[in-house]
Amino acid sequence: MxxxxxxxxxxxxxxxxxxxxASRGNRICxxxxxxxxxxxxxxxxxxxxxxxxxxxxxYFDAVELERLEAFIDEVEETFGRIDGVVYAAGLMEPQLHLQRDFTAARRQHDINYMAAVGLLGHTARKMEARRRGHIVAFGSPAGDRGRRSNYLYGADKAALHLFMEGLRHRLAGKRITVLTVKPGPTDTPMTAGMRKPRFKARPEDVARDIARAIDDKRTVIYTPAKWRYIMCVIRHLPWFIFKRLNL
Amino acid sequence: MNRQSDSKRAARGGCPPLFTERLESWGRLRSGLTQVARPELSSHLRGILAARTSKKVLGFGRGLSYGDACINTGNVTVKFNSLDHLLTFDPGKGILTCEAGITLEEIIRAVLPHGWFLPVTPGTCYPTIGGCFAADVHGKNHHVDGSLARHIRWIEILTASGKFARCSRKKDRDLFLATAGGMGLTGLIYRLSLKLKRVHTGYVYAERIRVHSLREMMDVIEVGDADWEYSVSWLDGAAPDREMGRGEIILGRHAEPEQLSFKRRSSPFIIRTRPGISLPVTSPVSLVGSLSTRLFNSLYLRRSGSRRKRREIIPWNIFFYPLDAVREWNRLYGRKGFVQYQFVAPDEAGYSAVGLALQICQRSGHIPSLAVLKRLGEKEGLLSFPMPGWTLALDMPVRHGLFRMLDELDRIVIDHGGRVYLAKDARLSPGSFRAMYPSFPEWLEVKRRVDPEDVFSSDMSRRLAMNREEAD
Incomplete structure (x- = not known):
């Protein structure tokens, strides 16, 4: 437990x-x-x-950056020692809206990236001292290559990906697993309005992949797994082709 | 969480944001653009009703009905994905209360370790419990345990009045019976209480019996049903006339611990289920044709060998949900999709109706890729499908001339006093529907009482003109 x-x-x-x-018998906060x-x-x-x-x-609010560390301390006090932490908060506003409104873009960045750095960084320090723990956060295939349709969200996720990579490097050999999950489009409120229904993965399947990746001490996973190959192709498309694509 | 949507939500007074999406049903032959809402709290359901303006509203589980029962083109569809909380579960008594959006698979995962199982389950574990109640689904045990509605203690439903009503067989009986099998047209089913079935292992003791004609099959089923909790039969729809009805009868009951191997006995409920493979793309044309069907069926029959009877102990997921092993197998049927034509005919007319249906399929060249025969018992709800008799389900890819042949089958079903299953239907005519469902006027009376303005409506209800007595 x-x-x-x-x-x-x-x-x-x-x-x-x-x-x-929870199905594995863990206590959940x-x-x-x-x-x-x-x-x-x-x-x-x-x-x-x-x-x-x-x-x-x-309760916490990701935009109140200065209160995040105190929040973690408070959870440890009331709930108990944190053995595993998942940063699942995230926001994906329409790209056009963010392009026109810097305040909105900055707020989204706070939620998607800065808050994760505060919360996970502080938890990591505690885990480092105890030499045990699991840290999980969400990157995105959108963070693998900047595309005109979604690059402000993608940039947040790319930053988080790099942060997690560095954290993993720092904590290597300290019995702490650091997992970055890059889910493809999943049938959640965040992707509501994307019209192709069968294109989206079921959140239950994604969750099962993540839980298994935690058990297997994986470092970076794409889920469904096919996105690893799709993004590999997209990442390596030469510019003269890429610029013509409406992605 | 999406803050922008929160502000929109507040602006609409409790109505979650609406997005335009194309939704399709399991048969993939019907789809429609619709305004989708994803409520997360019961109060959002009220908000949706209040904000609907003149639009029609329909609850949507996982879109696993085959035809157009879950499609609401141009109107508002309420996706129950987030209303999927298990509220209470009493492992001592086997009583469970949940929101309507929880899937059967999730219920099994929660209750099986305590020695409980679903009292009734259809052939897939992915639909929601609310959707199953709305279609009043039956399982392989209908001849013993009846349909799902028999095991539902009460439901809570949001009706057009904007109020949540709790109803059961005792309280507001009319509404309960109009909602069981009512295809979501009486309101939004929000919560249900369910009585589970006691089991002592997660395995099923199954017997397979090979038969060579329809007469033999029906005789063996009648004998088998008397002793066995579960019974279902697969028959070879591609068999030539003289061998019509050749196939296999599968009987089963929940296994007892002493029937398990020593290794399994130590943890009789723990079965590792895999997410299964999934078909990643839709083939442009149907890969299921008469040739591949013939090939598959003869291979299947050969596999079962020359022995008449075989016994085995198999895990619950393999016995109840063999097709769930391949996710989205409906993609095999190509872009045009497929139809599952399921009808029931009363006992005495069963042999004649089933035989005629198989012959017509043969003659018209629409070979069913899957044909399943089963005996049913009494119905529960006013529009429930079952009746004491024989039900035959035929899977067929959509091809030119299919619908004309199905119209012919409709006439045979009506002549034999039977009916077609609404959860699988995409093309029945309003007239045939009325001939098949004699309790429809009774249902309509309740529908008018709880929903006089016909707020809850679907592509199916509009196709069948379910808001008025007459067909035209």
Whole structure:
């Protein structure tokens, strides 16, 4: 039994991931914004009814950067030592909107990247001292190559990917696993409005892949796995072709 | 979490944001552009109703009905993906309360380790419990345990009045019976309470019996049904006339621990299920044709060998959900999709109706790639499919002339006093529907009481003109 902290627990992939982790008998702390309290309470009830595990709820807001470290300390005090942490909060606003509105772009960057650095960095320090732990965060295939349709989100995710890579390097040999998950389009509220229905992966399948990757101590996974190959091709497309594509 | 959508949500007064998406059903022959809402709390359901303006509303589980029952073109579709919480589960009594969007697979995962199983399950574990209740699904045990509705203790449904109503067989019985099998047209089913079935292992003790004619098959099924909890039969739809009905009967019951091998007995409920392979792309043309069907069927029959009976102990997922092993197998049928034509005919007419249907398929060249025969019992809801008799399900790729042949099958089914399953239908005519469902006027009375403005509607209900008595 381990204690897992899920940050951004109401997000579309975090919900089934919390269930996967709970099904392995772990204690779960579901963290999200206070305005989502009803949903978080319901999720805690769900985890308890499904798997008979203890689930707690706590509140933080990713845009309040200066309070994030205190929040982690508080969770450790009330919930217990954090053995695993998932940063699942994320925001994907329409690219056009972000291009025109720097404030919105900056806020999205705070949520997608800066908050993760604060929360995971602080948790990592604690884990480093204890020499055990799991750290999980979400990159994205969108962060593999800048595309006109989605590069502000992609840049956030590329930054997070690099942060996780560095963290992994730093913590190598200290019995801490650092996993970057790059999910393809998944059927969650974040991708609502993307019209092709069968194109999207089921969040339950994505969550199962992630849980298995944690068990197997993987470093970077794409899920569904086909995205590794698709992005490999896209990354290596020569510029004279790439610039003509409407991606 | 999406902040922008939160502000939109607040602006609409509890209605989650709507996005335009194309949704399709399992048969992939019907799809439609629709406004999709993804509520996360019960209050959002109310918000959707309040904000719908003149649009029609339909609940949507996982889109696994075959025809157009889950499609609501040009209107509002309420996806239940996030309303999937298990609320309470009593491992002592086997009683469970959940939101309607939870899938059967997830219920099994939660309850099987405590020695409980679904009382009734269709042939796939991916649909939602709400969707299953709306179609009042049956399983391989219908002859013993009836359809799903029999095991539902109560439901909570948001009706057009904007209020949540709790109904059961005792309380507001009319609404309960109109909703069981009512294809989501009486309101948005939000919560259900379910009585589970006690099992002592996660395995099924199964017996397979090879038969060589339809008469023999039906006789063996009748004898088998008396002793066995589960019974289903596969028959070779490509067999020539003289061998019509050759196939295999599969009988089963939940295995007892002492039937398991020593190794399995120590953890009788733990079965590692794999996510399974999935077909990554849709083939441009159907890979299922008469040639591949003939080949597959004869290979399948050969596999079962010359022995008449075979017994085995198999894990629950293999016994109940063999097709779930390949995700999105519907893509095999190509862009045009496929139809599953499932009908039931009363006991005495069963042999004649099943025989005629198979002959017509043969003669018209629409060879069913899959043909499944089963005996059913009494129905539960007003529009429920079952009746005491024989049901035959035929999978066929959509090809030129198919619908004309199915119209002919409709006439045979009506002549024999039977009906077609709405959860699988995409093309029945309003007239045939009325001839097949004699309780329709009774259902319509309840529908008018709870939903006088016909707020809850689907492509299917509009096709079948389910908001009025007469067909035209």
């Amino acid at each position: 381990k204690n897992w902290l899920i940050l951004g627990a109401t997000s579309g992939i975090a919900v089934p991931l919390a269930r996967e982790l 579901l963290a999200g914004r206070r305005e989502n309290s009803k949903r978080l309470e319901l999720l805690a009830q769900d985890l308890n009814a499904r798997f008979g595990v203890e689930a707690a709820v706590s």
